Amino acid sequence: MRNVNNKKAVCVMSGGMDSTLSAYMKKNDGYEIIGVHFNYDQRTQKKELECFHKICKDLDVSQKYVLDLDFFKLLGASALTDKSIEVPTNGVEEGVPVTYVPFRNGIFLSMAAAIAEKEGASAISIGVVEEDSSGYPDCRFNYIKSMEQSINLGTKDETNISIDMPLVKLKKSQIVEEAIKLNVPLELTWSCYKNEEKACGVCDSCRLRLNGFEIAGASDPIPYE
Template sequence: MKKAICIISGGMDSAVAAYMAKNEGYEIIAVHFNYGQRTERKELECFRNISRSLNAKTYEIDLPFFKLIGASALTDEKIEVPTEGIKPGIPVTYVPFRNGIFLSIAAAVAEKEGATSIYIGVVEEDSSGYPDCREAFIEAMQKAINLGTKDETIIEIATPLVHLKKEDIVSKAVELGVPLEYTWSCYQSEDKACGVCDSCRLRLKGFKKAGIEDKIPYEVVEG
């Protein structure tokens, strides 16, 4: 059976992308990164639940250096997570070159496992403005990965959500039977989602527009 590496954060987008890979007939190898993010414990819990639902082989990889360099509200406690709504530009929740590093490690796992695809749940149009979610960046990474691996290794980076809106992703999740109650999007809280960070706002907007109830608990639900 063909194999796909699925980078699964524990969030909704990566879970949906992994289920899409499963629906395409891939054997799933799930990869998760603990990088000192504020919600590391909750994200790992969600990753394990999602991976079990996919019957996936798993890799849990620790990357402590993100915490050491800081420079992001997700990894540096001295930088506050913004809660006033999404604004133009790159937000302080951007983690420097995170997806580039994740994809590089996933490529090494793919070569070892004989996988032909890497699935990543990046969203360009409705994201928080992260440069490493852009389609052009993913295309460049795919070229670099194939130049930097064995001649017989050919890896495609699949981004099935890249041009979707959040409401489309929610609808796709329901269609595929993704256990959305196992996913977590909040940038700063682990027991109840805050409801006001950029990621919570995008998730709540998506559920509302899709006309579907979000079953995870929130501290605040605006509107």
């Protein structure tokens, strides 16, 4: 019989800095990490997958799920999945940016919940950041909490899953500081929306990352153009 009291955490891991730090925080809290990564035809899919595997090796993750989703490519509607839409690089975009992938985190969390129930995990970890993010509606604290409630309503009575978002109220500079404090291998992470060899340094994600390192007084270990 499945034991939901095991300290297992399903960690949604993109290969980026935020989700990586979240996974290391769960590891430090004594959880056995189950790594979950999604290939959804994003521009930097190959690089993100490579980072995921390297991070899982460093974390000593024994159970990994790599899930291939063609839905988002068919859907389009985002600069991350539709190459006819340019990734903005001027840093002045207002409102929900064109890099927003419609309901991506909702879909990811639903799939993570199925894995958590199957594996007897008591937690799902996701590295959403509300305050200092790019304005994605599916990164909001209230949304994630409502998703937690829905997941527990839609699973077996004995299933009790918490969705942990330890970074949701942090600024990017605080994330950098916490990652350095926990010796997270930031050189294995990737944030760029555009490139896979050297980060562009000018997309929204690169700008947020570089600004976080600058405010934290640290050097970013990944290569930039």
